[in-house]
Amino acid sequence: ELKVEQNPLFLSMQEGKNYTIYCNYSTTSDRLYWYRQDPGKSLESLFVLLSNGAVKQEGRLMASLDTKARLSTLHITAAVHDLSATYFCAVPPFAGGTSYGKLTFGQGTILTVHP
């Protein structure tokens, strides 16, 4: 059974600081997704990482994937208040050379950026 774990689950950051959120998953997969969720809102796609060593960057966020270690990181550089949200990683099952549609989500990391 595929399990996805994030840490930390709660992250309180000062503006201007850097930090990393980690996402570990338990079985082989060929891709990983990061989503953002604002309070009372739905999920917004941030990144899709499609191969080992993939790195994607958007603004102050950078995501990477190590499929051998079954680990993805979401790095936050010089945090600003607007980044306050809950961040989820999600992984599809992979078997027989095929990636399937149903996503297993991590628990989410609640990020709060304060002055």
Added chain:
Amino acid sequence: GAGVSQSPSNKVTEKGKDVELRCDPISGHTALYWYRQSLGQGLEFLIYFQGNSAPDKSGLPSDRFSAERTGGSVSTLTIQRTQQEDSAVYLCASSFVSGIDTQYFGPGTRLTVL
């Protein structure tokens, strides 16, 4: 273009009643997914449809839950004889192709069972 839409946005019902939740996917997307989000269980997969293939129902929690997708577009999730533990936000997502493309989520339906 228009995103995934869901209706109603909020639904309050009494225990034992049936409810229907609707999802309109992004035009051209062949895959449609249902998830639910609750404080206790996080984000859970329920069911997904890919084109004309048989749906993957492996996440449905009980036989009170069912879903259909008509004409390869709109989907309805039905919960029969609702229970208080069914209270959650039900999220619908769609993608071009299942397993490959990014899933885009709708705003969700908040279901409260009294």
